[in-house]
Amino acid sequence: MVKDGMIVEMVGFPGHLGDVIEGYYARPVAPDPTPGVVVLHHAPGLDPWSKEVVRKFAYAGYATVAPHLYHRRGPGDWADVAAAARADGLATAMPNEQVSGDIAGAAAYLRAQPGANGRVGVIGFCSGGRQAFLAACDVPSLDAAVDCWGGSILPRQSDPAGWRPHGRGVIHRAADMSMPLLGIFGNDDSNPEPGEVDEIERVLTELGKTFEFHRYDGAGHAFFCHDKPNYRQEQAVDGWSKVFAFFEAHLRREDAHVHLDH
Amino acid sequence: MCTWITEKVPMTGRARGVPEWISVTQANVSYDHPSCAPFDHAVLIDFVNPEDGVGARIGIELSATSARALVSALNQALATPEAVRDLHAQSTRAAAPVGSRG
Numbered sequence: 001m002v003k004d005g006m007i008v009e010m011v012g013f014p015g016h017l018g019d020v021i022e023g024y025y026a027r028p029v030a031p032d033p034t035p036g037v038v039v040l041h042h043a044p045g046l047d048p049w050s051k052e053v054v055r056k057f058a059y060a061g062y063a064t065v066a067p068h069l070y071h072r073r074g075p076g077d078w079a080d081v082a083a084a085a086r087a088d089g090l091a092t093a094m095p096n097e098q099v100s101g102d103i104a105g106a107a108a109y110l111r112a113q114p115g116a117n118g119r120v121g122v123i124g125f126c127s128g129g130r131q132a133f134l135a136a137c138d139v140p141s142l143d144a145a146v147d148c149w150g151g152s153i154l155p156r157q158s159d160p161a162g163w164r165p166h167g168r169g170v171i172h173r174a175a176d177m178s179m180p181l182l183g184i185f186g187n188d189d190s191n192p193e194p195g196e197v198d199e200i201e202r203v204l205t206e207l208g209k210t211f212e213f214h215r216y217d218g219a220g221h222a223f224f225c226h227d228k229p230n231y232r233q234e235q236a237v238d239g240w241s242k243v244f245a246f247f248e249a250h251l252r253r254e255d256a257h258v259h260l261d262h
Numbered sequence: 263m264c265t266w267i268t269e270k271v272p273m274t275g276r277a278r279g280v281p282e283w284i285s286v287t288q289a290n291v292s293y294d295h296p297s298c299a300p301f302d303h304a305v306l307i308d309f310v311n312p313e314d315g316v317g318a319r320i321g322i323e324l325s326a327t328s329a330r331a332l333v334s335a336l337n338q339a340l341a342t343p344e345a346v347r348d349l350h351a352q353s354t355r356a357a358a359p360v361g362s363r364g
Contacts, residue, residue, distance in 0.1 A: 044297040076316040079278065079297050083308050084316040087290040126295065221302060222295070230302050 005029030016101025026058035033117035035251035036110030040128030045082025186219035305329035
């Protein structure tokens, strides 16, 4: 594989209800059958860091697309579109069924590309982590999911001042989880805090789901983000190695070719 | 009359604006992950005019300490006799504020 070669572009593809949404797409220049990855950006939007993540996967040999989950709130600069979407609130900007439809559309787009090996995983960060957990339960066309510090997977009470609205969470969908899940968490995080990660583990174990969680001391929320003080070099390097080992095992294994033939 | 009184407070944060003046009809304020400022969380203030599209926005991201200093400076400015007089006049004809906690 020519690891240093990649093609990067903005693309459009049908998402939820056939809405054409934009995505940041990077693919390796390689003759090998190529697995796909859908990257779900964090709450600040499809920002430069999220695009770096897309290119990181392309460099590692994955055709990768990040759907712009706030696309419908545009057009405009990504930061302005994100600000408008965030002001609308999560339930309005990114309702669960819309996100699942957009993820399914992104996965279909990747599978339709020349050289695709037919396998597609999803990875999400922050709010995207929660959405990756949801996708593992709601988008059966995917083959593997990675939740990086996804908050609000469990129900949340509204606080007395009313700033944090009641959240139903997505844990009630866990019974439908149809693919292996990898979870990456920092033990200093406050959403999800360690007790909540314990509870998610308990539910998945009770349901007999296939999952592995890696929980890091000395790290909090978003500790992969090298442009923020949250970055923790040692934990991030190890966390990324867990992510790539997981996707290599589930997306690039030998029977991927057999999967294509069916 | 001109007050010629300016509060100067040190700030740590980021701002993003537009080249020309825009009408501001709404401010969105939250404490959340910033897009640019080098913090995990920050006070995010967007001065916007939603009717003119998402680009009609002046976005400011401040550290919590900076935002508190800004609040203090605003209150100082609002304590001038001219501001007190205008506040009193405006309170009699103020429109209902836009409130959203989406």
